[in-house]
Amino acid sequence: MAITTLNIPIERAEVSKIEQVDFDNLSFGSVFTDHMLVCDYKDGQWEPPKIIPYQAISLEPSAKIFHYGQSIFEGMKAYKDSEGQVWLFRPLDNFKRLNISANRMAIPELPEEYFMEGLKTLVKLDAQWIPQKEGSSLYVRPFVFASGKGFHASPADEYKFLICLAPSGSYFSGKVKVLIEEKYSRAANGGVGYAKAGGNYAGQFYPTQLAIRKGYNQVIWTDDHAHEFIEEAGAMNIFVRIGDTLITAPTSDRILDGITRKSVLDIARDEGIPVEVRKISVSEVVEAAKNGSLKEMFGAGTAAVISPIAGFGFKEVDYELPEIEDSYASRLKKRITDIQFNRSEDKFGWRYKV
Structure with missing residues (x-):
């Protein structure tokens, strides 16, 4: 991976929710970590990403995601080995595919540095959330949607890119x-x-x-x-x-x-x-x-x-x-x-x- 000097600002959650989580009985994708990454596209460019406490998003009713469905996502996982080291699996492939999806949906492509460094910084920050029970992992959901407003049927002028994390158990059990x-x-x-x-x-x-x-x-x-x-x-x-x-x-x-x-x-x-x-x-x-x-x-x-x-x-x-x-x-x-x-x-x- 390329060397980067990107310094992503972090606003830490005042109180962690981790003590409330039963890591032995996790469903898939329904519990979320303390932080998320947010990056906005405005005035023709992606602004630098930042990490903030996991929270609700405020959107106007006229936001184009609600009307014309400009929305793409990826699915990834982070893993922790027996020595506590944290790993991702083929993350650059997810980044490349996200931009393929973005191109098809008339969404501005993301800079690689924003995706890769944002992903790494967020996973490292919430690494204690990675479950180590067999079959479990930290599910990673990068996604982009149209936040720009207007009822005109055309691509939006503003977008949001987020990454959220969810400690998860097995997706399917059995055949x-x-x-x-x-x-x-x-x-x-x-x-x-x-x-x-x-x-x-x-x-x-x-x-x-x-x-x-x-x-x-x-x-x-x-x-x-x-x-x-x-x-x-x-x-x-x-x-x-x-x-x-x-x-x-x-x-x-x-x-x-x-x-x-x-x-x-x-x-x-x-x-x-x-x-x-x-x-x-x-x-x-x-x-x-x-x-x-x-x-x-x-x-x-x-x-x-x-x-x-x-x-x-x-x-x-x-x-x-x-x-x-x-x-x-x-x-x-x-x-x-x-x-x-x-x-x-x-x-x-x-x-x-x-």
């Missing part, structure tokens, strides 16, 4: 059951599916609620045209193992370039696992389930790292996946988390010390 979507689409060609825009996730909620009512945990998204190819699993990238080969869909206008996805692919190749990045048809997955060659399906993303899929539904028929010892999902998750928690060699250079 999930999914429904392959036949009607609704997560994203379309030429759209914003590749950006981490807030609206992408809002649009997922209704179809997911319908699936939950049918007894499923999540939706497998299919292409927007014929619903012929599987693309993502809920808010995660999806992997399918047929025989010994691990398959995932290529990124596109519709599919997010997931950082965990890229890590899974690199580690799988390093382990000698046959990997294919190509379109996967629903009919291929169903046929593999019927003939017994479908061994595994799992989602990959920051929150859950890897979430095994126990079974899927399609056209009113449920298909169960076999229980496998030494599954790809468990092997790959262990490799990733061992790197994240500084328990193993990091031959890829992904770990970043705070």
Whole structure:
């Protein structure tokens, strides 16, 4: 990382909330640390970031975020190893993707120094909030939204960039059951599916609620045209193992370039696992389930790292996946988390010390 002289001002919280937190029973993303980073875009430029106590934000009713949805975010985690050292995982990839999203949503791009130094300073300040229980970590949420006011349908002239931290337990526990979507689409060609825009996730909620009512945990998204190819699993990238080969869909206008996805692919190749990045048809997955060659399906993303899929539904028929010892999902998750928690060699250079 580049050497910087950026000196971020810190206004410390008068009283910490940490004593009120039960770190042995953390839900995901519902408890927040003492501080947050704030950075404003005004008069055509980003002002220097600052760190203040975690607090509510005041916005006018005419703020454009409420009307035109200019909002993007990232998801990251901070980890503490057995010696108390603090680590991030591929943070520069998150910064680059945030600016890709910003560009697509007509939001001014952030300076790298503001993001990286702001992130490091904030995590270091609230490092005592990083849980050390197995499966837990400090979830990091950088986000940008339109704070400029006006009802005219155009990009805002003012924006806010924030980073908030949330000590969190596991995102999913155990395996999930999914429904392959036949009607609704997560994203379309030429759209914003590749950006981490807030609206992408809002649009997922209704179809997911319908699936939950049918007894499923999540939706497998299919292409927007014929619903012929599987693309993502809920808010995660999806992997399918047929025989010994691990398959995932290529990124596109519709599919997010997931950082965990890229890590899974690199580690799988390093382990000698046959990997294919190509379109996967629903009919291929169903046929593999019927003939017994479908061994595994799992989602990959920051929150859950890897979430095994126990079974899927399609056209009113449920298909169960076999229980496998030494599954790809468990092997790959262990490799990733061992790197994240500084328990193993990091031959890829992904770990970043705070």
